[in-house]
Amino acid sequence: MKILIADDEESIRELLTIQLKKNGYDTMTAEDGEEALRLAKDADLLLLDVMMPKRDGFAVCQALRADPQTEHLPILMLTARQEEIDKVLGLELGADDYLAKPFSLRELLARIKALLRRSQGKEAKREGCIACGPLSIDIAAHQATLAGTALSLTPKEFDLLKLLVTNPGRAFTRDDLLSRIWGYDYAGDTRTVDVHIRHLRAKMAAAPKLAAAIATVHGVGYRFQSSAL
16 A cells, blocks of 8 residues: 655654565655646655645545545645644545544554545445455455455356355354355365365465465364454
């Protein structure tokens, strides 16, 4: 995920760049509103300072929401101005969230994670896909990709992955998975499920957290833990 940091204070841009990179994000920076508008089309999320030269954050937000290429871009506004009217104006112009300076990095990271998760859910709904972190499942095409690279899944592996991801937190017994994926008249035993789970984890080894999110529920079966991502 690529985050654009738009702030006229160099020290803030540098601090946020370091912290975001430590947490696995790619970053871009802009020191004024015009530069932010040019770079926004390549970003997955925008951290937007209100008080910037050339165009302030409110004007940038309004312009991005009027552009079909950036109308769905998650925008988190950052400002030292804490008046309620500024917050209301930012949200009315299309900002997704608003954080007053000074803020804790922990809170900022939590807000970013929540916005990206919400954005992925909206994008998935628009495109008829299921998105979860680097994983995307195209139901119509019966294809799953990991960070843009197609996963070579058998039909049963695909169906198993789709069932688990679309029911996060729910524990499925092996018998339940057999009946749902293989059918009630399947003659095999529950070890078939274990083999397919093992293959799924191996094929997603490039994203260890995602592979580990397919968790074993001891004495029961399996569940997908989206909260682990």
